[in-house]
Amino acid sequence: MSTNDELLKRVLVTGGAGYIGSHVIYTLQTTRRYKVISIDNLHNAHPKALSRVAQLARDALPVDASEKDKDSAEIDSHICDLTQKDQIRAVFEKYGKGGIWGVIHVAAYKAVGESTQIPLSYYENNVAATLYLLQVMQEFECTKLVYSSSATVYGIPPVIPIPESTRLKADSPYGKTKVMCETIIEDLCSSEPEKWRALSLRYFNPAGAHPSGLIGEDPKGRPGNLLPLLAHMAIGRVQDSKLRVFGNDYPTPDGTCVRDYLHVLDLAKGHLLALDALSPESKVFDNRPTDARFKAYNLGRGQGSSVLQIVEAMRKATGYGFEWEIAGRRRGDVPDLTADPTLAEKELGFTAPQDLDTMCRDLWNWQTKHPWGYGEPEGELAPRTRQVVE
Ligand code: WQD
Numbered sequence: 416m417s418t419n420d421e422l423l424k425r426v427l428v429t430g431g432a433g434y435i436g437s438h439v440i441y442t443l444q445t446t447r448r449y450k451v452i453s454i455d456n457l458h459n460a461h462p463k464a465l466s467r468v469a470q471l472a473r474d475a476l477p478v479d480a481s482e483k484d485k486d487s488a489e490i491d492s493h494i495c496d497l498t499q500k501d502q503i504r505a506v507f508e509k510y511g512k513g514g515i516w517g518v519i520h521v522a523a524y525k526a527v528g529e530s531t532q533i534p535l536s537y538y539e540n541n542v543a544a545t546l547y548l549l550q551v552m553q554e555f556e557c558t559k560l561v562y563s564s565s566a567t568v569y570g571i572p573p574v575i576p577i578p579e580s581t582r583l584k585a586d587s588p589y590g591k592t593k594v595m596c597e598t599i600i601e602d603l604c605s606s607e608p609e610k611w612r613a614l615s616l617r618y619f620n621p622a623g624a625h626p627s628g629l630i631g632e633d634p635k636g637r638p639g640n641l642l643p644l645l646a647h648m649a650i651g652r653v654q655d656s657k658l659r660v661f662g663n664d665y666p667t668p669d670g671t672c673v674r675d676y677l678h679v680l681d682l683a684k685g686h687l688l689a690l691d692a693l694s695p696e697s698k699v700f701d702n703r704p705t706d707a708r709f710k711a712y713n714l715g716r717g718q719g720s721s722v723l724q725i726v727e728a729m730r731k732a733t734g735y736g737f738e739w740e741i742a743g744r745r746r747g748d749v750p751d752l753t754a755d756p757t758l759a760e761k762e763l764g765f766t767a768p769q770d771l772d773t774m775c776r777d778l779w780n781w782q783t784k785h786p787w788g789y790g791e792p793e794g795e796l797a798p799r800t801r802q803v804v805e
């Protein structure tokens with residue numbers, strides 16, 4: 416436990432203004448133990464997310480908050496492009512050698528389909544950027560890292576639920592960037608095992624939003640992912656009359672794909688647990704197979720939901736009578752991505768208690784409070800009376 420005279424630990428969050436990053440920062444700030452530094456190039460993020468997170472932290476301060484508590488509610492925000500090493504260095508220089516305790520590296524491009532069309536951008540933005548970040552961290556003696564990885568590193572997994580020991584065999588350029596970054600980080604941890612500590616978190620499907628509805632997912636353009644798309648259909652931002660369900664001939668209970676959804680705030684809590692597990696007193700590296708202090712954990716619930724179950728859960732949350740039609744399979748889709756989350760539970764104390772209905776409720780709360788996300792209205796919302804289920 417921290418005592419009141421301990422200094423706040425400075426933690427740098429890359430991609431801090433994005434969907435995951437903003438919820439991670441929120442969770443760090445609830446502890447009042449960290450001073451968050453956010454860097455983001457605002458490619459798929461909005462600065463308003465950071466001001467709202469800081470507001471949530473300020474509002475949660477006790478009446479007798481100390482100066483240190485108040486400081487923990489403010490975010491040092493930098494607009495920075497990780498593909499520009501000088502820009503990263505300029506941020507680290509502000510805090511000096513040893514001035515940043517650890518890094519949570521969330522920033523990346525993340526669309527599987529897009530990565531097959533512009534692979535070089537993905538390798539530059541995900542792999543080169545991670546390399547530069549690690550080099551600058553090394554220069555500034557900052558050697559603790561929590562890395563955002565993905566369930567997509569498993570490709571089509573041979574065993575469901577998927578344990579971390581599964582061979583890594585990503586199919587898309589996006590997935591390969593995550594495998595490459597994990598490899599680079601592990602090699603670095605092996606090279607100087609006394610110095611480096613890193614934990615890689617393999618996310619399954621994050622969903623939902625902070626229950627205040629102040630922060631949430633705000634995809635640019637038409638959402639490609641299922642839950643944001645359903646939310647945009649229900650609010651009238653997407654005019655499609657029917658959801659196209661990509662395939663119903665998969666070897667799953669109802670023939671549609673199965674995914675393991677977890678609440679974004681439970682996922683964010685996983686980052687806090689991982690960060691705390693980088694402390695010298697932590698036991699997570701005790702049973703490691705090699706010298707390297709590197710480990711990967713699945714962050715999921717271990718409960719699969721099919722596309723049709725998701726549609727039903729969103730119908731309950733929104734009251735909107737979605738119509739759907741079966742379309743062909745989407746290229747690159749995997750039938751079932753359900754985690755075995757027992758390792759993270761055992762070693763990090765990770766749990767993801769919030770269920771699918773809660774995720775859909777919180778997503779819908781965010782969407783109704785902010786139909787256009789963080790941005791300005793882009794047109795009229797379609798009237799949604801036609802298909803509303805009473
Ligand atoms: C879910 C299911 C679709 C849209 C995501 C991220 C990816 C990675 C893993 C981070 C699939 C089906 C979708 C539609 C549909 N995350 N679907 N009609 O594929 O699990 O990937 O999680 O690393 O980056 O994108 O999520 O929401 O795209 O799809 O039938 O219009 O919904 O086929 O089975 P996915 P998704």
